[in-house]
Amino acid sequence: MTFTFDELAAATGNFRPDCFLGEGGFGKVYKGHLDRINQVVAIKQLDPHGLQGTREFVIEVLTLSMVDHPNLVKSIGYCAEGDQRLLVYEYMPLGSLENHLHDLPPGKRPISWNTRMKIAAGAAKGLEYLHDKMKPPVIYRDLKCSNILLDEKYHAKLSDFGLAKVVPSGDKSHVSTRVMGTYGYCAPDYAMTGQLTFKSDIYSFGVVLLELITGRKVIDHRRPEKEENLVAWARPLFKDRKRFSEMVDPLLEGKYPVRGLYQALAIAAMCLQEQPNMRPATADVVTALDFLASQKYDPQSTTPNSKSPSVSPIIQKTDDN
Template sequence: MEVNTTTTVPSGPPIVSTKNHTFIHHYHHLHSGKNYHGHAGHFPFKTILIIVTMVALIMLLFTIFMVVCLIRRQKSSSKNGIYKEDCESRVLHDTSSRHIASTILSFDSSPDVKGGCLYGGNLSRTPTTPKFKGVQVFTYRELEAATGGFNEANVIGNGGVNGLMYKGVLTDGTLAAIKLLHIEGKQAERGFKIEVDLLSQLRSPYLVELLGYCADQHHRLLIFEYMPNGTLQNHLHSTNDKTQPLDWWARMRIALDCARALEFLHEHAVSPVIHRDFKTYNVLLDQNFRAKVSDFGLAKMGSEKRNGQVSTRVLGTTGYLAPEYASTGKLTTKSDVYSYGVVLLELLTGRVPVDIKRPTGEHVLVSWALPRLTNREKVVEMVDPVLHGQYSKKALVQVAAIAAMCIQPEADYRPLMTDVVQSLIPLVRTQSLSSSLRFQKQIPIY
């Protein structure tokens, strides 16, 4: 059955109001045959062409934008020296492919050394500051060339029981102190890993900066910033006439620098760090005789609790060990305070911690000095003869009091390093001011 879809339109003119006349005029105009057929043939094709062109243009612009971003990121990474490359290839490649490491190695993970790299349980990268280039990984051949084949003429000191310290020049012209370790036993290997791990994390102007390390096959080397004036021990106790004696002002600055170094380790590190081998040999002096603490091979992470103890093997140097640590192996940050007190006594007296050549009763520096430190007349008699009386007696008495507190037999009676720093700052500041005034008086006025 067919359905008639034709609509019957009544004859005669349509009845419309004047208000709708315009609308009906446009209606007839749109439905006229000429206009209808024209739009049906061209409108869809032109629209599709325009849409496709715009989409293609947008995609092209987006692609260009992404390429520019990738190029900029690659340039930025190249400038910062951050390259992702396989760890083993760093040992096999030459200088041009060497990896500049700015990694933070987890201390608690006790990383193993394999194939020239340190593998820790928690490796992460941190942004480097402009002054800090990062801990660099060296090959043995590079360090061999830097020291002239580890020539004896470049030996600048004994690097401890495990090796020697050499003066060397790196490929970029940097003067460095290169410590060649003779790894024998697990303790020496552990000390190497601890030192790399800790100094990769710790940043302080009072700690010697670790420039790099080498773990190439069986070779173990540490590369430090070069300290031209050597060790504090050498300046206090050397019999070499060429060694420049330290005046009172230099000794006070060194005492403050060392106190700030230990304060940083105890109070400002993420977790407290106990040096465990603080002594004059591990205090190095720069060109201005400012002090920095070095050698963290025996360092230990301390307890987070106030005066918390850590049980460990007794390691360190005779004469510097706190009595409670030497007898029980109980280690705290106050153990470092005791060692600091011994160094302070050395600065005051010029004596070594243990000297069997001395008369009976004077063999051990602490035992001899402790009862004298509270007596002004005896303190003056204790002063290093090299100073020739050129010191402030008022400051001497105050420094003697600080030393007496630091070497107390009971750890609880020893001060925090923060307190020591605050006590020394006024003394050094006063000495600096008086030195400036004396200098000004010597300048003739025209």
């Protein structure tokens, strides 16, 4: 749908401060109510001097017009009037995953282990749709906690497709492009060569999964120097099973399944392999996380769910290699 600027201004009370939801390199996002469709929406107003230019705006409009998946934010429409560029999305009441992991306000309860695995599985399914189901396929290129939005039931949806890259047809396995994305989430191979592949997204997903497990920020300058970079801190710990418990978010207060933790860390470690060809396929990540999300951990019981098989499909597959 196309909207006029006046219509979107009216929906947000002329972009009132109390309708403001957040801000990124592209501009500001507001909550609004559109009378024409009687729906609460999120309206992204691009900053004309921001990082996201007209090209990215067009990519986002086109990408969102093609996608239809429960784990991708639905696009409702846009406005391109004069120099105004706005995008209208479905409103996600719980905001981004980042709001539920980092810098929690006093009294806000951390999300449980079960919810974290459900969010990880949902985000992986959104990625799988972009990689394997869309024609032509799309490399997301900007997977991070602030781009994973949550509805009222903590159902995860990927958002913000301004940096998404359509993979040309033919047998090209990568797209050469200038390096864009967010520091800390960017795959080292992509950062060094500018060659973007589906495995670049898998690396970023590994970082997000590590954030979900540890509760730590990707880059945190408040921590000691050796712990500032999440992935650099985690790499030596991946190799020592005895230290796995040190990696869990302390806010979980020990309420997590030990076996589930091992498996989640194993998936994260595989996604974060330095060599892109060593990282798992998106469909395998979905299979493994679907399995983990189905293992409901009960914090009231002293032992984790005893019915769970000893290893998840992706771990088994890797151990056989």
